[in-house]
Amino acid sequence: MSLIVDRNLPLRNTFSLRRKRTPSKAPSAFSETVSTITLGLPALVAFALLWEIAPRAGWINALFFPPLSQVLAVLWEMIVSGQLADHIGISLQRAAIGFLLAVVTAVPLGFLMGRYSLFEKASDFLVQTLRNTSQFALLPVFILVLGIGEASKIAITFYAAVFFLLINTIVGVKSVDPLLVKAARSMGTSDWDLFKKVIFPSAIPSIVAGARLGVKTSLFSVIAAEMLAAQSGIGYLIQNSSLMLETDCMYAGILTLTIIGLLLNYLLVAGERRATHWRGSGESGPN
Amino acid sequence: MERIAVSAVRKSFNLKPGQTVTVDGVTSSRIAVLDGVDLTIDSGEFITLVGPSGSGKSVLLDVIAGLTEATSGVARIDGVEVTKPHARTAYVFQQYALFPWRTALQNVEYALEVRGVPAAERRERAKDFLHLFGLKGFEDRFPSQLSGGMQQRVAIARALSTDPQVLLMDEPFAALDAQTRDILQSELLRIWEQIKTTVVFVTHSIDEAIYLADRVVVMTARPASVKEIVTIDLPRPRDLDIRNSEAFNAYRGRVWESLRDEVGKAQRDWTLASTYAN
Numbered sequence: 001m002s003l004i005v006d007r008n009l010p011l012r013n014t015f016s017l018r019r020k021r022t023p024s025k026a027p028s029a030f031s032e033t034v035s036t037i038t039l040g041l042p043a044l045v046a047f048a049l050l051w052e053i054a055p056r057a058g059w060i061n062a063l064f065f066p067p068l069s070q071v072l073a074v075l076w077e078m079i080v081s082g083q084l085a086d087h088i089g090i091s092l093q094r095a096a097i098g099f100l101l102a103v104v105t106a107v108p109l110g111f112l113m114g115r116y117s118l119f120e121k122a123s124d125f126l127v128q129t130l131r132n133t134s135q136f137a138l139l140p141v142f143i144l145v146l147g148i149g150e151a152s153k154i155a156i157t158f159y160a161a162v163f164f165l166l167i168n169t170i171v172g173v174k175s176v177d178p179l180l181v182k183a184a185r186s187m188g189t190s191d192w193d194l195f196k197k198v199i200f201p202s203a204i205p206s207i208v209a210g211a212r213l214g215v216k217t218s219l220f221s222v223i224a225a226e227m228l229a230a231q232s233g234i235g236y237l238i239q240n241s242s243l244m245l246e247t248d249c250m251y252a253g254i255l256t257l258t259i260i261g262l263l264l265n266y267l268l269v270a271g272e273r274r275a276t277h278w279r280g281s282g283e284s285g286p287n
Numbered sequence: 288m289e290r291i292a293v294s295a296v297r298k299s300f301n302l303k304p305g306q307t308v309t310v311d312g313v314t315s316s317r318i319a320v321l322d323g324v325d326l327t328i329d330s331g332e333f334i335t336l337v338g339p340s341g342s343g344k345s346v347l348l349d350v351i352a353g354l355t356e357a358t359s360g361v362a363r364i365d366g367v368e369v370t371k372p373h374a375r376t377a378y379v380f381q382q383y384a385l386f387p388w389r390t391a392l393q394n395v396e397y398a399l400e401v402r403g404v405p406a407a408e409r410r411e412r413a414k415d416f417l418h419l420f421g422l423k424g425f426e427d428r429f430p431s432q433l434s435g436g437m438q439q440r441v442a443i444a445r446a447l448s449t450d451p452q453v454l455l456m457d458e459p460f461a462a463l464d465a466q467t468r469d470i471l472q473s474e475l476l477r478i479w480e481q482i483k484t485t486v487v488f489v490t491h492s493i494d495e496a497i498y499l500a501d502r503v504v505v506m507t508a509r510p511a512s513v514k515e516i517v518t519i520d521l522p523r524p525r526d527l528d529i530r531n532s533e534a535f536n537a538y539r540g541r542v543w544e545s546l547r548d549e550v551g552k553a554q555r556d557w558t559l560a561s562t563y564a565n
Contacts, residue, residue: 179380186376187371187372187398187449196395278389278429
């Protein structure tokens with residue numbers, strides 16, 4: 001699945017911590033997590049200290065880089081006032097709607113393309129062309145056609161997620177073991193049952209891996225769209241604070257995004273592990 | 288009573304575009320795998336098929352299973368021509384073919400599930416069959432958590448759970464180690480003696496063929512037809528020691544005699560064997 005690269009993400013957002021491959025067995029996964037934390041913590045603490053000390057000592061301009069404590073104080077204020085929750089809520093809502101629309105579109109389409117070669121041949125060229133058109137390049141088009149309201153932001157998240165899901169569904173459907181299909185047919189499985197009980201379950205790990213990437217790109221795309229054209233959402237918060245030179249507010253927004261990204265990633269990894277728990281060796285999908 | 292009747296079954300496959308084969312100086316894009324197979328199997332009989340690798344034994348099973356159509360000729364079960372998988376036919380594969388996302392119990396249940404057996408009833412039946420194969424306590428294991436021998440036990444339990452009249456087995460023990468193979472052969476015989484279903488069992492092992500069978504069918508090299516049928520007149524129930532007996536030795540010699548030329552022929556054109564499926 002080497003075709004999946006987060007190449008469309010704005011640079012700003014790519015600094016969120018990349019998850020290392022999760023090992024398979026539960027006990028070692030736990031100790032692995034512990035050692036990741038204990039070994040990884042010093043670097044993180046050093047980074048936080050630098051962020052705090054550098055502007056205070058005058059090494060860098062405090063207007064552009066306010067100390068971490070100041071950022072956290074603003075963040076806390078925004079949490080208490082409920083302002084942050086509103087922004088998070090609207091961003092997540094946009095991403096979720098776009099993502100769910102992508103699932104509903106991509107999974108059935110992927111099944112058809114993966115199963116019927118004629119259908120795939122007929123649609124592959126179009127899909128490849130669309131897939132390689134950046135969703136950000138299309139944002140002006142979405143705005144022209146759908147207006148600056150919710151629809152254009154949902155459209156960009158849909159567009160961002162749909163191809164990850166589509167391609168991984170196709171890969172999953174195609175990689176079904178022919179022997180399992182043969183065995184199922186020998187037991188008198190109907191066509192519908194074959195889809196439901198054999199092809200779909202064997203495609204699930206791949207679909208879930210695609211969904212994981214799709215969720216992330218959905219969220220990042222909505223942030224970018226909000227920076228360009230919105231009156232609410234985390235992206236708007238970051239962009240607007242930057243324009244107003246409220247840099248502490250801006251960093252609070254960026255920090256929020258990082259935390260959401262981290263939480264989402266852990267959630268998705270856990271979801272993926274659950275969906276593939278029957279696998280003896282826990283080969284995980286692409287990151 | 289006659290259960291399976293295979294008459295004049297021929298099967299040939301189209302090669303992939305651009306591939307050709309040359310047989311006796313004639314170049315063709317089709318390859319003949321079965322060349323007029325005639326075989327009649329009685330109800331409750333245990334038949335083993337032996338033949339060189341790539342001789343089309345598996346294809347013959349697929350024809351009887353209704354998974355592939357014969358190019359000409361017919362296979363009948365109880366007088367009815369087989370055109371699609373028969374509800375009373377079960378198939379066991381060399382590579383187990385268990386659904387990896389289903390537990391052992393759920394795998395056995397599958398065959399009953401697609402037949403519309405109610406949930407409670409199929410769970411009971413599936414459990415009974417797992418227990419019959421000594422898999423009590425392993426119901427909730429996934430295939431990846433079971434040894435090869437256990438996985439094949441699950442697959443056989445799944446096949447038998449539907450109470451098949453015909454059990455087709457395609458080298459079911461070939462991927463197992465020698466000891467596990469011995470154990471499973473004996474288990475299969477023990478259970479078969481209780482249910483007396485009709486078994487068609489493909490194997491490469493002459494010993495396995497003789498030990499299990501009422502009749503050993505020796506196939507020719509591809510394109511395959513029946514070369515010779517050896518009736519195994521050994522008393523049942525059989526135990527593994529029978530393989531050291533005088534009579535068993537005689538059968539071994541006889542089957543090998545019949546098979547030897549065919550294996551030689553098959554080896555001469557083994558390069559061709561890799562160009563088609565199965």
